[in-house]
Amino acid sequence: MRQSFFPVLTVVAVIVALWYAACVPMNGQWARDQAQRAGVELSFGELVADTLSQQRPRLPAPHQVAVELWNSTIVEEATGRRGLWNTGSLSNRSLIYHGWITLSATLLGFAIGTGLGIVLAIGIVHNRAMDQSVMPWAIASQTIPILAIAPMIIVVMNAIGITGLIPKAIISAYLSFFPVVVGMVKGLRAPDGMQLDLLKTYNATRAETFAKLRWPSSMPYLFASLKVGIAAAIVGAIVAELPTGAVAGLGARLLSGSYYGQTIQIWSALFAAAILAASLVALIGLAQRITLGRMGMDR
Amino acid sequence: MSSTSAPLPATPQVRAGRMQFWGMALCTLLAAALAPAAAGTAPPFTAISGLILAAVAAFMGSRRLPLAPALALAGAGLILAMASLVLAAAPPASAPFWLAMAATWLGLWMYVAWLADLNLRAPALARARSLATPAIFGATLLWLWEVGVSAGGVARVILPAPSVIAERFARSTDILWIDFVQTIVKGAFSGFAIGVGAALVFAVFVDRSPFLKRGLLPVGNFVAALPIIGTAPIMVMWFGFDWPSKAAVVVAMVFFPMLVNTVQGLAASGAMQRDLMRTWSASYWQSLWHLRLPAAMPFIFNGLKICSTLAMIGAIVAEFFGSPTRGMGFRISTEVGRLQLDMVWAEITVAAIAGSAFYGLWAVLEKRVTFWHPSQRGR
Amino acid sequence: MKDTQPSSAPVIEARDLNLTFETADGPIHALRDVNLTVGRGDFVSFIGPSGCGKTTFLRVIADLEQPSSGEIEVNGMTPDAARRARAYGYVFQAAGLYPWRTIAGNVKLPLEIMGYSRAEQEKRVAQVLELVELSGFEKKFPWQLSGGMQQRASIARALAFDAELLLMDEPFGALDEIVRDRLNEELLRLWARTQKTICFVTHSIPEAVYLSTRIVVMSPRPGRITDVIESPLPRERPLDIRDTPEFIEVAHRVREGLREGHGDD
Incomplete structure (x- = not known):
């Protein structure tokens, strides 16, 4: 961990530097056109300065995105007319508000998907008929782009009067469902024959075998699939926000940004989504470290 | 199933589907008893007789009848019941109809449990069973969908029946083909090729520098967990509405997962193997070619399989952010808007077939290339 | 049998060899003041408990580890040059x-x-x-x-x-005793036919005595040579030589040497 800190920092620094460097050619054309129209000749320094500070750049500079992120979260809520400070509720212009909309759908869907996934995995491990008939479909479903169903689910549920959080949560749920099923089946089957035979010599029941052996041995697999599942759940929630006409949520911010050419808005929404995803994955990683550490399974 | 001549103990088969068996028998009896009282949509006589045949065959199979004929008779009875219920399904369905449907479903589930618990010694039979059980389960779901939608009178704009979707599919193969070429061939495949190729080359480059490797792996793992699909509007802005922007999204989605897998794979060869290469004073390229690349193959194929699914998702979903008037994502979003759900389902079918075929291609290649790996040898 | 002393130019010559690994728990002396000469056609076994540096010494010969101080020559060259000249074949514990x-x-x-x-x-x-x-x-x-x-x-x-030199690091350590006996016999036959020099790491006393012309006894903390035993056994060795008094005598000396090494703990 400690020894990769400096290399990671270097790689990140290089990426940011490349990003800045890319801004000049990406936004240069517009800057030169503007200058030509005004009849001015741009020096290289002026050109660079302009490409890093345009209103609607093709590629916003890192600091522009950072400033936008800051302004549309802390500043908006603290000083905005509709912000938390002035109205007591989150402003619909702030990324905190939109992030929360996406996060709530993600978490609800993730909880449903994970719960059902674990239940199905337990069934598959204990029932040969379910193993042979359901498991191949669970594996196959991971190879197909099920995200494509998202718009249909939203619209159909709208048609029968279910709107808001639930449809998005359902999409998140089924995206996180299958990784959990496949991972947990693997995990519940992780104990080898010797360990199972040992419990058999104790005349342990199926429930005892499950509680004392299968469930604890599946923990590393559970956390691994939870990480995959939460990442999928966020993608599901974001995509689910697209077809309803961009009302609220990070997906809606992305879409409205692309309608109006607000590149800085797109990028800041994208980074908000990335921060959200990264913190959720990190949170699960933390839970993993604590749990496996208590169980003595971390290395 | 005629070659199951080996004498098999009867008890496990009875136990396997016992609950479902009694459920089926009970539902069948109730349906038959209530049928005269229901006007219009009572379950047809053929369905009831098929179910009774299946129940009798299953019961006899557990007692006297040899297994193969019992399985065949029960299967025939269930198929008869399924077919006649499909034909007779019309809203509003009566209680006996729903009971007959439940009986058929329980019967199919009993049948699967029965098959699953068979003690098959011949490997060919076991393989046939491993195909048959998921196929029966899939057919059961399709059948439930079909009969449930038509008997329950579910509106087409909510959920079209499979037969309607299949009909739409057959009618619109030209449009589906155009969309397939636009999205999968042009968008997904080209992006996949560029992204994966670049990641492979870059991984070999990164592998030479431990510093870069330590820096890039955490960053790569981090990026692989991000919702990259969100870059779609940016790519549309940069590369236009047509397929290059979709390919760019796919490149962004597959690059890091592929890079991380390949770099891990290149480090997968054992220390002893690398020492051995050193005792022969092999050059860097020799040890890469003879040792590290072959040892990395399981990881590389794992990456290819993950990326094949990501490429499909990327190419389809990116079209939700803007596309020309063709493409699978475009079709899905516009036909949803026009409530033509049968067309949407047809597109989803294409996506499912394309996705699993593309994935299957890599799985087959993996089997041929990494035949030596323990995970492949076992099967 | 006197010509077990190196007569021609030695294949391996180590002088005052030291190797220290720096670890988080402080330095570990894997090898301390190792002096050894291996002549052409010798079959030399290295025996000792784990951590005595026998494998490390073999790896130094093979240029897989760098000594901290001292000198080592393989075929009159540095280990690096010998490796580039492909002077030796290396057999690991696992077949690999x-x-x-x-x-x-x-x-x-x-x-x-x-x-x-x-x-x-x-x-x-x-x-x-x-x-x-x-x-x-x-x-x-x-x-x-x-x-x-x-x-x-x-x-x-x-x-x-x-390669004139064969370096073997517990090559039969993971095999069962019946297979190991047969492979030992085969190895001796091979050695007689090919006239190679063999350095052989083992932790089995019978194996070392049965195979070697010289047995190097090592002990841990710090890894060092405690005894070098010239075997009086003839080069031609059937399996049942292990029941002769000479064999038992050598085995006894090896065991004594190992015990002495342990006395330092």
């Missing part, structure tokens, strides 16, 4: 065959890397597989063979190119 190559392909691998012609490769592969009695298994994959056969294939791989 590539699962994706056939037995013939595995034996051929070093020849491919060293740039032998195709015809020469075929000839040598057939020759060494014959030598380790694996003819007829060319087309098999390693995971289709038993552990003993895999280890024989890895010896064949080390013999395939013209």
Whole structure:
């Protein structure tokens, strides 16, 4: 961990530097056109300065995105007319508000998907008929782009009067469902024959075998699939926000940004989504470290 | 199933589907008893007789009848019941109809449990069973969908029946083909090729520098967990509405997962193997070619399989952010808007077939290339 | 049997060799003041408990570890130069065959890397597989063979190119005793036929006494040589030589040497 800190920092620094460097050619054309129209000749320094500070750049500079992120979260809520400070509720212009909309759908869907996934995995491990008939479909479903169903689910549920959080949560749920099923089946089957035979010599029941052996041995697999599942759940929630006409949520911010050419808005929404995803994955990683550490399974 | 001549103990088969068996028998009896009282949509006589045949065959199979004929008779009875219920399904369905449907479903589930618990010694039979059980389960779901939608009178704009979707599919193969070429061939495949190729080359480059490797792996793992699909509007802005922007999204989605897998794979060869290469004073390229690349193959194929699914998702979903008037994502979003759900389902079918075929291609290649790996040898 | 003393130019010569690993718990003296000369045609065994530096010493000879101080020469060269000249074959504890190559392909691998012609490769592969009695298994994959056969294939791989020196790091350590006896016999026959110099790491006293012309007894913390025993046994050794008084006498001396080394703890 400690020894990769400096290399990671270097790689990140290089990426940011490349990003800045890319801004000049990406936004240069517009800057030169503007200058030509005004009849001015741009020096290289002026050109660079302009490409890093345009209103609607093709590629916003890192600091522009950072400033936008800051302004549309802390500043908006603290000083905005509709912000938390002035109205007591989150402003619909702030990324905190939109992030929360996406996060709530993600978490609800993730909880449903994970719960059902674990239940199905337990069934598959204990029932040969379910193993042979359901498991191949669970594996196959991971190879197909099920995200494509998202718009249909939203619209159909709208048609029968279910709107808001639930449809998005359902999409998140089924995206996180299958990784959990496949991972947990693997995990519940992780104990080898010797360990199972040992419990058999104790005349342990199926429930005892499950509680004392299968469930604890599946923990590393559970956390691994939870990480995959939460990442999928966020993608599901974001995509689910697209077809309803961009009302609220990070997906809606992305879409409205692309309608109006607000590149800085797109990028800041994208980074908000990335921060959200990264913190959720990190949170699960933390839970993993604590749990496996208590169980003595971390290395 | 005629070659199951080996004498098999009867008890496990009875136990396997016992609950479902009694459920089926009970539902069948109730349906038959209530049928005269229901006007219009009572379950047809053929369905009831098929179910009774299946129940009798299953019961006899557990007692006297040899297994193969019992399985065949029960299967025939269930198929008869399924077919006649499909034909007779019309809203509003009566209680006996729903009971007959439940009986058929329980019967199919009993049948699967029965098959699953068979003690098959011949490997060919076991393989046939491993195909048959998921196929029966899939057919059961399709059948439930079909009969449930038509008997329950579910509106087409909510959920079209499979037969309607299949009909739409057959009618619109030209449009589906155009969309397939636009999205999968042009968008997904080209992006996949560029992204994966670049990641492979870059991984070999990164592998030479431990510093870069330590820096890039955490960053790569981090990026692989991000919702990259969100870059779609940016790519549309940069590369236009047509397929290059979709390919760019796919490149962004597959690059890091592929890079991380390949770099891990290149480090997968054992220390002893690398020492051995050193005792022969092999050059860097020799040890890469003879040792590290072959040892990395399981990881590389794992990456290819993950990326094949990501490429499909990327190419389809990116079209939700803007596309020309063709493409699978475009079709899905516009036909949803026009409530033509049968067309949407047809597109989803294409996506499912394309996705699993593309994935299957890599799985087959993996089997041929990494035949030596323990995970492949076992099967 | 007096010519076990190095007569011609020594194959390996180590003078005041030291090797210290820096770890988080402080330095570990893997080798301290090791002096040893190995002559041409010798069969030298290194024996000692784990951590005594026997494997480390072999790895220093093979240029897989760098000594902290002292001098070592292999064939009159530095280990690095000897490695580049492909002066030795190395056999590890595990067979370490590539699962994706056939037995013939595995034996051929070093020849491919060293740039032998195709015809020469075929000839040598057939020759060494014959030598380790694996003819007829060319087309098999390693995971289709038993552990003993895999280890024989890895010896064949080390013999395939013209190295005068064979370094073997507990090559039979993971095998059961019955297989190990047979491979020991075969190894002696091989040694007699090829006239190679062999350095052999083991933790089995009977194995060391049975195989070697000289037995180097080592002890841990710090890793050092405590005794070098010249074997009085003839070069021709049937398996039942292990029941003779001479054999038991040598084995006794080795055991004494190992016990003394432990007395320091």
